[in-house]
Amino acid sequence: MLFLFGLLVSACTPQLISTYDEKVENSLMELHGKLETFFIEMEDIAGTPAADYMLHKGFYDDLQFNLSYLSIRCRAKLNNEKTVEQLELLESSLKSLEEIHKEGIASYELVRTLREQFNIALTAILQLELAKKRGL
Amino acid sequence: MNTREVLKEMTLAAKGSLGDKWPEMKSYTESELKKLAETMSMIQKLSASDAITKKQAKLLLDIQKNTARTVMLTVEGMGLMAVEKTLDNAFAVVKTPINTLLGWKLL
Numbered sequence: 001m002l003f004l005f006g007l008l009v010s011a012c013t014p015q016l017i018s019t020y021d022e023k024v025e026n027s028l029m030e031l032h033g034k035l036e037t038f039f040i041e042m043e044d045i046a047g048t049p050a051a052d053y054m055l056h057k058g059f060y061d062d063l064q065f066n067l068s069y070l071s072i073r074c075r076a077k078l079n080n081e082k083t084v085e086q087l088e089l090l091e092s093s094l095k096s097l098e099e100i101h102k103e104g105i106a107s108y109e110l111v112r113t114l115r116e117q118f119n120i121a122l123t124a125i126l127q128l129e130l131a132k133k134r135g136l
Numbered sequence: 137m138n139t140r141e142v143l144k145e146m147t148l149a150a151k152g153s154l155g156d157k158w159p160e161m162k163s164y165t166e167s168e169l170k171k172l173a174e175t176m177s178m179i180q181k182l183s184a185s186d187a188i189t190k191k192q193a194k195l196l197l198d199i200q201k202n203t204a205r206t207v208m209l210t211v212e213g214m215g216l217m218a219v220e221k222t223l224d225n226a227f228a229v230v231k232t233p234i235n236t237l238l239g240w241k242l243l
Contacts, residue, residue: 015220016216016217016219016220017213017216017217017220082209082210082212082213082216083209083213085205085209086206086209086210089202089203089205089206089209090202090206092198092202093198093199093202093203096195096196096198096199096202097195097199099191099195100188100192100195100196103189103191103192106187106188107182107187107188109178109181109182109187110182110187110188110192110196112178113175113178113179113182113196114196114199116171116175117175117196117199117200117203118199118203120168120171120172120175120203120206120207121202121203121206121207123168124168124203124206124207124209124210125206125210127164127210127214128209128210128213128214131210131213131214131217132217135217135221
């Protein structure tokens with residue numbers, strides 16, 4: 001009876017969320033660094049010809065590459081739906097950022113608002129990954 | 137858009153997800169949700185002053201929604217971890233008595 005109880009207990013130990021992944025943490029930090037560099041530059045040049053989308057198209061391609069790598073890695077892990085959905089939302093936000101840029105970035109305040117949004121999003125994704133590391 | 141109301145609703149949702157872990161996560165959650173509410177207010181100002189186009193305002197709002205959802209997913213994920221930790225603690229309590237009674241390490 002006790003044996004069966006033990007088996008039941010061990011079989012019921014669930015893993016509700018994926019384990020920590022150091023490469024995901026590093027990739028998120030890299031992504032954050034690239035975004036910060038971009039926004040700091042844009043804060044200085046907003047409203048000038050140097051802010052033109054075509055001059056920064058490469059930045060979006062580069063970021064998309066980083067994000068694809070991250071998404072594939074996260075999708076491959078079990079019980080990682082939360083992080084995967086967060087990355088999908090980040091990808092959607094990056095597409096919106098690119099569309100905003102195509103329309104023209106005319107003001108410093110616009111860049112500041114965008115920068116704040118991406119900082120909050122990336123911090124949240126990183127917070128979840130770090131919580132997996134330390135176990136909440 | 138009433139940012140104070142939105143902030144209140146999001147805080148309540150976060151509190152519900154975290155259960156008894158809310159006190160530990162309260163500071164992070166409230167701080168991030170407050171930043172989101174402030175950004176929402178900035179979008180309204182930029183739009184009202186014609187500093188951005190209508191299309192840009194809509195796209196900014198899409199980003200804002202995505203960001204809010206991202207924060208809530210972190211809160212939900214931490215809620216799941218809290219449940220996992222509670223179960224681990226419960227198993228830890230029965231581990232030694234069961235292993236002692238059996239005479240071998242089952243758990």
